[in-house]
Amino acid sequence: MTLAAALLPLLPGGAGVIAFVxxxxxxxxxxxxxxxxxxxxxxxxxxxxxxxMDPRGEAARPPLTLELQPDLExxxxxxxxxRALPGITVLMARPAAEPGKLKGLHPxxxxxxxxxxxxxxxxADGSRRLPLKAPAAHEPVLxxxxxxxxxxxxxxxxxxxxxxxTVHRPERFCDLTGCALGxxxxxxxxxxxxxxxQGLFKDAPGPRVMLLNQADQALPLPTASQLAELxxxxxxxxxxxxxxxxxxxxxxxxx
Numbered sequence: 001m002t003l004a005a006a007l008l009p010l011l012p013g014g015a016g017v018i019a020f021v022x023x024x025x026x027x028x029x030x031x032x033x034x035x036x037x038x039x040x041x042x043x044x045x046x047x048x049x050x051x052x053m054d055p056r057g058e059a060a061r062p063p064l065t066l067e068l069q070p071d072l073e074x075x076x077x078x079x080x081x082x083r084a085l086p087g088i089t090v091l092m093a094r095p096a097a098e099p100g101k102l103k104g105l106h107p108x109x110x111x112x113x114x115x116x117x118x119x120x121x122x123x124a125d126g127s128r129r130l131p132l133k134a135p136a137a138h139e140p141v142l143x144x145x146x147x148x149x150x151x152x153x154x155x156x157x158x159x160x161x162x163x164x165x166t167v168h169r170p171e172r173f174c175d176l177t178g179c180a181l182g183x184x185x186x187x188x189x190x191x192x193x194x195x196x197x198q199g200l201f202k203d204a205p206g207p208r209v210m211l212l213n214q215a216d217q218a219l220p221l222p223t224a225s226q227l228a229e230l231x232x233x234x235x236x237x238x239x240x241x242x243x244x245x246x247x248x249x250x251x252x253x254x255x
Contacts, residue, residue: 001246004036006236010207016147017120021140022200023127024154025213028240030121034088035062037119043084047091048104048123049141057100064088072105084116110143131157133168134176135202142203149204152211155218157185195231208232215239215247231255
């Protein structure tokens with residue numbers, strides 16, 4: 001099974017806006033899904049409402065067209081949007097202050113872009129490339145027309161202590177999961193993060209997928225019954241690097 005085959009059945013008509021949140025492989029999942037969709041002949045737009053690593057500096061990214069349009073950083077006004085091109089288009093506003101990153105779009109632009117591209121894939125928060133994160137008050141920045149939210153968790157964090165090397169916003173993670181700073185991270189903490197109203201799926205408007213990545217770095221793996229208890233319409237156990245492997249897929253239990 002591919003990511004596209006796992007996610008598209010949850011979209012009305014197989015098209016729309018998919019927002020990715022969380023940590024532990026979010027950007028890799030975005031680009032892997034974009035590559036699969038483009039191979040099927042779909043018009044794919046990849047963007048962010050926060051920041052994105054500049055794909056020109058990352059060798060593993062698939063062929064793409066990068067467009068920078070500074071007007072799209074501000075709320076919608078009189079601005080001509082780019083036309084959809086075959087393959088993958090990455091649309092961002094401008095280079096960010098942090099080297100190697102690009103500044104994202106104002107989320108209010110996404111509904112207009114949705115009418116032009118078959119699929120719009122949005123990175124809706126940042127994680128500093130750590131396996132886990134807890135959202136701050138201003139996160140995630142979900143577009144108003146989001147059709148599906150994919151919450152990503154990096155299982156490589158399990159067994160490691162809760163600190164700034166494993167979790168983005170560790171103090172916030174403590175508040176949401178009950179895990180103390182320095183305490184080993186466990187499966188129960190992942191479940192607590194997913195279930196908390198201010199956790200992984202904070203403000204998610206519709207269908208949810210929980211993508212448990214880095215399965216090759218986690219032992220023991222969660223059981224089928226543990227996966228089925230997660231608050232999502234679909235739960236995927238994956239490795240994304242060097243190739244996509246979906247080790248398990250099941251229906252979760254929405255609250």
